[in-house]
Structure formats: structure tokens, C-alpha cells
Amino acid sequence: MPNSRANDALRRGIPEATVARLPIYHRVLSQITERGIVTVSSEELAAASGVSSAKLRKDLSFLGSYGTRGVGYDAAYLLYQIQRELGLTQDWPVVIVGVGNLGHALANYGGFANRGFRVVGLIDADPELIGETVTVGRDGEILKIQSLNDLEKIVNEVDALIGVIATPAAAAQDVCDRLVDCGVTSILNFAPVVLTTTLDVHVRKVDLATELQILAFHEQRRGDAHEVIV
Amino acid sequence: MPNSRANDALRRGIPEATVARLPIYHRVLSQITERGIVTVSSEELAAASGVSSAKLRKDLSFLGSYGTRGVGYDAAYLLYQIQRELGLTQDWPVVIVGVGNLGHALANYGGFANRGFRVVGLIDADPELIGETVTVGRDGEILKIQSLNDLEKIVNEVDALIGVIATPAAAAQDVCDRLVDCGVTSILNFAPVVLTTTLDVHVRKVDLATELQILAFHEQRRGDAHEVIV
């Protein structure tokens, strides 16, 4: 039974590459609807998202047929569908472990709240930091930094399924293990280490040095672009 | 002339997917050599990097034949080759625009210095911040935050080719244009906007909310994994 690509959309098997772009479309559509625009063509939406229109149409076709031929997409309706697909219509409690500069930046980051994420726990190992208050989100909600010792208690209390690791590299694997042990199934890791977990846990990694190194690679390439062995 | 894949490595056309993994291998090899390990097999290195050994061998084969059959790779030698390939044997001056929490975190980030990056400029629009000193890197080097008005002067002075944008979304495109105008050709963008530039400028994007949204998507999937149309 050679199960073709055609059925994938129906079986809700949205390609990973498409999933990774949905948040961009989501953001662009938010801006567009806020400006009062009602209808948008694949060409326009693609340009604003930095992708080709063919790619955009393919991406959207995995969600369903939400456009109108000859016209375009109803921006608000499409926005809602993407929101639903991404699970942003519900509320995701998130705990952040490691409240250095980066952790602070994440806690303050305004972009979370209106996308369904709520920072409900700030955890750090440094006794100096514990008890300190941090403003999370844009509307001035205040949260106290809690002790790493209480990680399990905190995670269980707030029922977080998503954890963010912004600790030094040395602490990350241990924190990861503990998060997973108490039920966290999705982890966003900013520490520069490869985390090992069971397969059912989703780990995504953001590595600042890595990004710069990729840029440096291309930058260097400019210089010796013509040192080619023919 | 159907130019085959086989020549790609020689013509220095390393696949993008491989380039994106080289920094990981680089980091893992650094740790390994620091522990005094001399020889490493593709299996070991792959495990520590979180990839399959076949993938690792293919990746390394694009750089050249640096292993020994029946034995493995000389860790220090391989590390050097990757370093050279990534352009980390030279020194890249980097300017950071936007010195909020995130900008601070980036400035302080210890991982840059020993990977060939040197933060040489901190720029912000907020008059309150200008003149404030920030410790960059691990060895306590001190840098003063400078005014956005002087961006062009600063970039030209320090000869930066790489710029990091950590400003609010609204300011990002303008900052990008100005950086490009004064010769920056690689940009790492943390602002949640799609930047438009000429094709010869390399832009990489790190979007914190996007990463969480991708996790949320998969998290949601767990719940309704069985709501499948058959």
C-alpha cells in the first residue's frame, strides 16, 4: 500500500518544513488584519513572509482549501485556521529554567502572551536570584524566581508541558532530565549542548554561536570564492 | 555538462545542511580534545553530536578525507580542519544593535570569543543606555554603549562585516538598511520581522516565539493523534 503524499494533508501529516513556516505566516497575517486588510493574495502574503508564492500555496494547501480562486485568502479566516493548527487557541504554560540575561529576555519577551504562551515559572540555581521579582510579558505581570531545588514541585503545580532551558551548558542535561521526569514533553534549549532524551520528548535547540558560525562560513566564502580547483 | 555531486566537495560546494552541522561537530570536538581524547570514531562523534554516523561521515567527506580507515579520526586534526572551513581561525568583529536584555545576553555570551567572534560595538537608540558600560565576553573586556546616530561611524571604524540586530521589531528594517549601507554583509536578526535586503547579504533569523510555536504544534498533536480521517 504505497501511501501517497496526496493523503498526507487529510491524515494531518503536515510536513515539518511547512510547520516551521506557519508561525511566520501567522505573524504576517496578524499584522495584515490589524491594518484592516480583508483579502490577501498568495503573492502578497508570500512577499511579506519572504517565501515564494508557490511555496506558500503548497504550505496552505496542507491545512485545507481556505482560499478562493480568482480572489485570494480571507486574512482573518486564514489567520484563525493557522492559529488552530498551531494550537495557539489554547493556553500553554511555560517554565523557564535559568534566569540570567537570556532567561530575563525570554521572560520579558512580549511576543509570547498573544500567541498562547504564558510564562508561569522562573527557576534558577543561584541563591542570590531566588525571590527576586521579574516582570513577565507586556502587561506587567510579576513572577518570583524560585529555587532549582523545587523544580519538580513547581512544574507539577503549574502543569507545564513546555520547558525552556537557559542555563549554563553544564547544568542543562540535568535540568532536562528533571523536566522530563515530571512530565515536560517539549523543551526549547538555549544551552550549547546536545541534550539526550527519550524519543517522545520534542527538543528544539537555539544556539547563538552556531548561527554566527554559519554566517562566518559564508562570509569567508566571499573572500576565496575564486580559489576553485578546476 | 551535467555536473555531478561528486565534484561538489572539490569545488568547495559544501551543502547548506552540512554547514549547519559543522558548528556542532566543532563544539563536540573541542570538548573531546580538552578531555585529552586523541582518536574518535564516526560512531562516537555522531552520538555526541546527536546525528547518525552515516550522516556524520558524509558531512566530513565534503571537507576532505581526514579519517583513517580501521581507526577513526584524529580529534585535534579534524577540529582544526573544521575550524578552518568555518573561518574560525580568523577574527570576526561583530556589532550588536539593540542592547536590551537580549542584546546584553549576547554581549556577555562567553561562547563567542573562542570561536573567533569579538563584540566590538554595542549600539542602542535609548539615550538612557548610551554611555553605559557592558562587560563583553568572559575575560571582562568592557565596552560602552554608543548611540544609534553614530551607527555608520562605528561600523566603519571597527570594520565589522557581521551585525546582530536585537532591537524591537519596528526598528529592525531601518537598522538593517543602515548596516548594509555601510558594508555589513551578514546579519543575525532576533527581531520578529522578515528583513528585506539585496540578495548578496546573508540574513539569518532567530525567532523565539516561532520556536515555541513549533513545539506547541507538536504538543497539540499528541492530544489528537487519533482523530484521523480514514
Added chain:
DNA sequence: ACCTGTGAAAGCCTTCACAGCA
């Protein structure tokens, strides 16, 4: 015996180009 390096196969993603519908 062992482990690298690599063609070949399989799978995934993007682009093309146009049928199909408003």
C-alpha cells in the same frame, strides 16, 4: 577485524506549470 568514504536508493522539499474554479 575494523572503520572510513562513497555510489546508489529512498525520502523530502521546492519549483514549475497549468487545470479548475470564482
Added chain:
DNA sequence: TGCTGTGAAGGCTTTCACAGGT
């Protein structure tokens, strides 16, 4: 006419499996 939705083609990436050295 105009724009979406989508097969088909093409390109890129990963995996397989083994030939080729040590």
C-alpha cells in the same frame, strides 16, 4: 480574467550498504 490548488519534475538531504584501506 485572475488566482488558487496540485500533479509532476527537479533538486537536495538522508539512509543504506558495501568497497576500499589500515
